[in-house]
Each structure stands twice: as structure tokens, then as C-alpha cells.
Amino acid sequence: MTSAAASAPDVVDEPGRRLSSDERRAQIIRAALTIFGARGYEGATTDEVARAAGVSQPYVVRLFGSKENLFLATIGFALDQLLSAFRVALAASDDGGERPVGKRIGEAYVDLIEVHGLHQTLAHAYLLGSNPAIGAAARQGFVRVWRFFRDEMGLDAEEARTFLAEGMLISTMIGLRIVDDYGSDPQITELFRACFPNKLPHVLEVLPRNEHRL
Amino acid sequence: MTSAAASAPDVVDEPGRRLSSDERRAQIIRAALTIFGARGYEGATTDEVARAAGVSQPYVVRLFGSKENLFLATIGFALDQLLSAFRVALAASDDGGERPVGKRIGEAYVDLIEVHGLHQTLAHAYLLGSNPAIGAAARQGFVRVWRFFRDEMGLDAEEARTFLAEGMLISTMIGLRIVDDYGSDPQITELFRACFPNKLPHVLEVLPRNEHRL
DNA sequence: GACTGTAGTAATCGTATGATTACAAAGTCA
DNA sequence: TGACTTTGTAATCATACGATTACTACAGTC
Numbered sequence: 001m002t003s004a005a006a007s008a009p010d011v012v013d014e015p016g017r018r019l020s021s022d023e024r025r026a027q028i029i030r031a032a033l034t035i036f037g038a039r040g041y042e043g044a045t046t047d048e049v050a051r052a053a054g055v056s057q058p059y060v061v062r063l064f065g066s067k068e069n070l071f072l073a074t075i076g077f078a079l080d081q082l083l084s085a086f087r088v089a090l091a092a093s094d095d096g097g098e099r100p101v102g103k104r105i106g107e108a109y110v111d112l113i114e115v116h117g118l119h120q121t122l123a124h125a126y127l128l129g130s131n132p133a134i135g136a137a138a139r140q141g142f143v144r145v146w147r148f149f150r151d152e153m154g155l156d157a158e159e160a161r162t163f164l165a166e167g168m169l170i171s172t173m174i175g176l177r178i179v180d181d182y183g184s185d186p187q188i189t190e191l192f193r194a195c196f197p198n199k200l201p202h203v204l205e206v207l208p209r210n211e212h213r214l
Numbered sequence: 215m216t217s218a219a220a221s222a223p224d225v226v227d228e229p230g231r232r233l234s235s236d237e238r239r240a241q242i243i244r245a246a247l248t249i250f251g252a253r254g255y256e257g258a259t260t261d262e263v264a265r266a267a268g269v270s271q272p273y274v275v276r277l278f279g280s281k282e283n284l285f286l287a288t289i290g291f292a293l294d295q296l297l298s299a300f301r302v303a304l305a306a307s308d309d310g311g312e313r314p315v316g317k318r319i320g321e322a323y324v325d326l327i328e329v330h331g332l333h334q335t336l337a338h339a340y341l342l343g344s345n346p347a348i349g350a351a352a353r354q355g356f357v358r359v360w361r362f363f364r365d366e367m368g369l370d371a372e373e374a375r376t377f378l379a380e381g382m383l384i385s386t387m388i389g390l391r392i393v394d395d396y397g398s399d400p401q402i403t404e405l406f407r408a409c410f411p412n413k414l415p416h417v418l419e420v421l422p423r424n425e426h427r428l
Numbered sequence: 429g430a431c432t433g434t435a436g437t438a439a440t441c442g443t444a445t446g447a448t449t450a451c452a453a454a455g456t457c458a
Numbered sequence: 459t460g461a462c463t464t465t466g467t468a469a470t471c472a473t474a475c476g477a478t479t480a481c482t483a484c485a486g487t488c
Contacts (some may be wrong), residue, residue, distance in 0.1 A: 018435055018484070038344045043256035045475060056437050061477060123341055127334060129391030130252045139390055145403045157408035161383070164409070168382035169375070176353055177343030187357045194371035195378070232454065259445060270467050275447060275460055 025063050025073070028053045032074045037117025040124045041071050041134065072137055073098040073127045078118045079141045085112055086148055099152065102163070109167055110199045113206050169195060179207045223408040239277050239287070242267045246288045251331025254338045255285050255348065286351050289339045292332045293355045299326055301361055315367065316377070323381055324413045327420050385407060393421045 019027070031052035037042045046067050050057040064070040089108035093101040113119050125138040149160035174194050181188040182204065196203050233241070244396050245266035249258045260281050270360040278284040304321035326332050339352040359381075363374035387409050396418065397404040414424040 018263075019472075021435075024435080029378075040254055040256055040338075040341065042254055046477090057475090058438085058477075058479095059436060062436090067476065097292070110282075120341060123337075124254075126386050127254065127337055127341070127389035129389055129394070135391055135394075139392065139395060139402065142386075142392075143399075143405060144392060146405050149403065157404070159374065161408045162379075162410075164381040164386075165376075165383035168386050169379035172340050172356075172382050175341035175343055176356055178347055178353060180343070180349075181353060187358075188353065191357060191360050194375045197375075235465070238465080260447090261445075272447075272449095272468085273466060276466090281446065409442090 021063060024053075024055065024059075027076050028060055029053065029077045030071070032070055033078060033115065033117035033121050034109070034123060036071060036074055037120030041128060045085075046070070068133060071134060074121060075134075075137060077143060078115075078122050078146060081115055081118060082122070083107075083148055085109075087152070087175065090153060095190060105153070105163070105198065106166065110170060110203060112194070113174060113203065121174045123171045123175055131183065149178075174207070179204065235277060238267075238269065238273075242274055242277065242284070243288050243291045246284055247292060247329065247331035247335050249331070250288055250338060251334030255342060261283070282347060285339075285348060289333060289351060289355060292329075292336050293358060295304075295325075295329055295332060296326060296336070297362055301366070304367060304373065317376070319367070320380065320396065321413065324384060324410070324417060327388060327413075327417065334389045337382075337385045337389055343402060388421065393418065 007033060027051065032044075035048045035052055038044075039048070046060045047057040049070070050060045053060070060070065061067070064073060081113060084107055085108045093099065093104050120121045122141070125134060126142060129135040146160060146164070147163070149155045149163055153160075155163065169174065173192070178188055178192050178195075182192050183189060206209040215247060233281070242263065246258075246263045249262045249266055253259075253262070261271040262276050263360040264274045267274070273427060274284065275281070278287060299322045300319055303318040307318050311390065325414070340356060360374060360378070363369045364371070365379050367374075369377065380405075387406070387425065392402055392406050396406050397403060407414060
């Protein structure tokens with residue numbers, strides 16, 4: 001609850017009320033993050049997104065023009081969330097510097113699992129380098145994160161690489177849903193403990209388990 | 215050319231010759247690796263795979279039963295290739311131990327870009343944790359790699375985590391097609407140099423560039 | 429209270445795609 | 459040679475999905 005991620009004021013959706021197109025777009029992007037995260041760009045359907053957002057499928061298409069545009073908007077939102085969470089963590093380290101900066105940023109990254117689908121959607125985007133539009137956006141997004149580490153955090157290239165690597169591992173573990181078999185499969189349990197050395201209880205609490213699949 | 219990856223005897227496809235179903239399956243899996251790597255599980259079509267393998271689309275489906283089975287077979291193959299390449303590197307370190315084991319394994323991993331689509335396909339699989347069949351297979355596969363690091367290489371949990379993390383970063387960079395903008399975009403150039411500190415020339419040589427998109 | 433713009437849906441269309449069926453050609457072996 | 463198996467394709471099907479069109483309802487304003 002202390003993270004910046006949880007502070008976003010979700011759009012209230014009283015049944016019957018009409019939202020402005022911008023409010024609706026924001027709401028749809030939230031839903032899209034979940035769906036794209038679970039099924040990937042091609043695997044997700046605009047209908048699933050629409051259902052999750054509580055609107056009709058044609059309206060999703062009309063508000064964004066195309067599924068591709070929706071995806072681009074979604075990864076844009078994810079990156080904004082990511083970087084602003086990082087900036088909050090960085091600022092917090094600057095004033096009351098009890099904990100090292102790296103720790104704080106790392107925790108902020110893990111905390112972003114509360115924004116459902118964010119890590120998975122970005123990871124999917126990073127794998128679509130072959131797609132002309134999405135690939136270009138993904139590369140630019142990745143570079144934005146790199147620049148944050150180098151310029152705003154002041155890391156050298158080696159340190160920044162290590163940060164990125166740890167981040168990619170965390171995203172992978174989340175996408176794999178390792179948490180589903182935690183406790184039941186001893187191999188998985190060991191793997192999971194090793195990969196989330198400190199944040200274990202928090203991750204277990206926040207990440208949805210078995211049955212509940214989105 | 216020194217890697218184990220390049221030593222696989224590709225199936226020769228003289229036009230007119232009929233292959234055994236096992237030979238054909240192997241050939242199709244090779245093609246599937248490329249296609250799944252570039253487009254993902256949902257994004258790839260059995261028709262694309264068939265075309266790349268030089269057979270008809272129905273035949274692909276018949277030889278594997280379903281697209282899902284084809285994907286499972288493909289990631290099984292990818293994991294076998296990965297682990298056998300690791301074992302070769304490990305064995306080579308054991309006898310003539312000039313170079314440290316970690317370096318060798320890392321190089322073997324990067325060298326696997328010669329098996330087109332391997333890294334990307336595995337990365338896609340790792341993101342499909344929500345899919346019942348594929349998710350389970352992906353988790354088991356990931357655990358196999360983990361067990362290699364722990365049991366066969368003898369790493370402790372911390373070291374193994376670092377290895378995995380570096381691997382995930384490399385896979386991400388490949389999936390992003392960072393190479394495409396290497397040289398033209400200065401940001402990308404710096405990022406790329408930092409992430410492939412040693413293997414740079416080799417990677418640049420082996421990874422396909424711009425136009426050539428698979 | 430008609431007029432206009434915006435939010436939203438129902439119905440539908442075209443197409444891509446995984447799968448199935450039916451059939452042809454090649455190989456094997458008595 | 460003839461029966462039988464195995465490799466392989468052409469034609470086709472059913473369906474899912476992104477997109478389009480045509481329409482409705484609500485809100486503000488003059």
C-alpha cells in the first residue's frame with residue numbers, strides 16, 4: 001500500500017453513469033493490461049478486453065482505432081507507471097536515505113505486480129521486436145528504462161545491466177506463474193525462494209494463486 | 215562453428231524425396247522454432263510453419279495432432295538443445311580448464327542464437343504461465359535449467375539466480391531485435407554494448423539484421 | 429423544447445486459421 | 459504383380475475475431 005502504483009485513482013464505474021471518452025479509455029487500458037498480460041498481444045481479443053472493462057467490443061475498437069493502437073497505448077501506460085514508481089522510490093531515497101537506492105528501486109519494481117498484468121504485458125512487448133510498430137515502441141520503451149538507470153539513478157553501464165537482468169528475471173517468474181506451484185512442488189519452491197529472496201511474503205500475498213487465473 | 219548448436223545434422227530435403235515421419239517432424243520443429251520465435255505462440259500460424267518447412271498445412275497438424283502439441287514439442291526440442299549445449303560447455307571446462315566454467319556456459323548460451331528462434335520461443339513459453347498445458351510445460355522446463363545450474367554445475371542458489379537473470383536479459387535483447395538499430399541509434403548502441411560486453415562481434419555477425427526479418 | 433454533439437450498442441461482415449476429410453502417390457514385401 | 463502401409467496434398471469446414479455500419483440514448487445549450 002505504500003507504493004506509488006496503488007495510488008492511481010481508479011475510475012469509478014457506477015452502473016448507468018456515462019464516462020468521458022478519456023475516462024473510458026483509461027479504464028479500458030487497465031483492463032487491457034490484465035488481458036494482454038495473461039494472453040499476449042495476439043492471444044488477447046478485443047472482446048475479452050471489452051468484457052473486462054464492461055463495455056462492448058466495437059467501442060473498444062472505436063476508442064483506440066485498432067487492436068494494435070490499443071496495445072501501444074497499453075505499453076505506454078505501463079511504462080509511465082513503471083518510471084513514475086521508480087522516480088518516487090528514487091526521491092524517497094534522496095531525503096530519508098535509510099535504505100540503499102537499489103533496494104528501494106527493486107522493491108518498487110516488485111510492488112508493481114499490484115498493477116495487474118504490467119510486468120507480463122511489457123515482457124510480451126519486448127518479445128515482439130519483429131513487429132514493425134510494436135517492436136519500435138518496445139525498443140524505445142526499453143531504452144527509456146535504460147536511460148532512467150543511467151541518467152537519473154546515475155548507474156554505470158555494468159550496474160544498469162545487472163538491474164535490467166534482475167528485472168527481466170522477476171518478470172519471467174511472474175509470467176511463468178511460478179507462484180501457482182509454490183509450496184506443492186519442492187523444486188519450484190526452492191526456485192521461487194531464490195528468486196525473491198526478500199520480498200517473498202509480499203509477493204505470495206499479492207500475486208493471485210491457482211484457480212484465480214487473471 | 216565450435217558450438218554444439220551448429221553440429222546438429224539438418225535434414226536434407228532433396229525435392230522429390232520422401233522423408234520418414236520422424237525426419238519430417240524434426241524438420242517441422244526447426245521451422246516452428248523460427249516462426250514461433252518471431253510471432254509467438256498465438257501469433258504464429260500452422261500455415262507459416264508448414265510453408266517454412268516446405269510441407270502442406272494439414273500435414274503439420276496431422277503429424278503433431280494440434281498446434282498446441284507442436285508448440286510443446288518445439289519447446290521440448292529447444293530445451294534439449296539448450297541443456298546439451300550447456301553440458302558440452304561444462305565438459306569442455308572440466309578437461310582443459312583454461313577458461314572459467316561460467317564464461318563458457320554464458321558463451322554457449324549466446325551461441326544458441328545460431329539455432330534460429332530458440333531463445334525467443336523459450337521466452338514466449340515462459341510468458342504463457344496462464345495456459346494450462348503450456349504453462350505447466352514451461353515451468354517444468356524452467357526448473358530443468360535451474361536444476362542444471364544447481365546440480366550439474368554445482369552453483370549455489372544465489373549464483374544460479376544471477377545466471378538465470380543474465381540469461382533472461384540476453385533473451386530479451388534478442389527478442390527486442392536491438393541489433394536492428396545498432397549503429398544507427400546511439401542509445402541503442404550503448405545499451406547493446408553494455409549487454410553483450412564480450413560477445414559483441416559474434417552476436418552482430420550471427421543475428422540477422424534489418425530487412426531480413428526471420 | 430428542438431438542435432447538436434458525444435457515449436454507447438446491436439447486428440453484421442470479411443477473413444484468417446486450425447482442423448477434418450477424402451484422396452493420390454510412393455514405398456514395401458509376399 | 460498385387461495387397462497393404464505410409465507419406466503427402468487439395469478441398470473444405472466451422473469458427474473466432476477485428477472491424478464497420480447503422481442505430482439509440484443521453485447531455486448540454488440556445
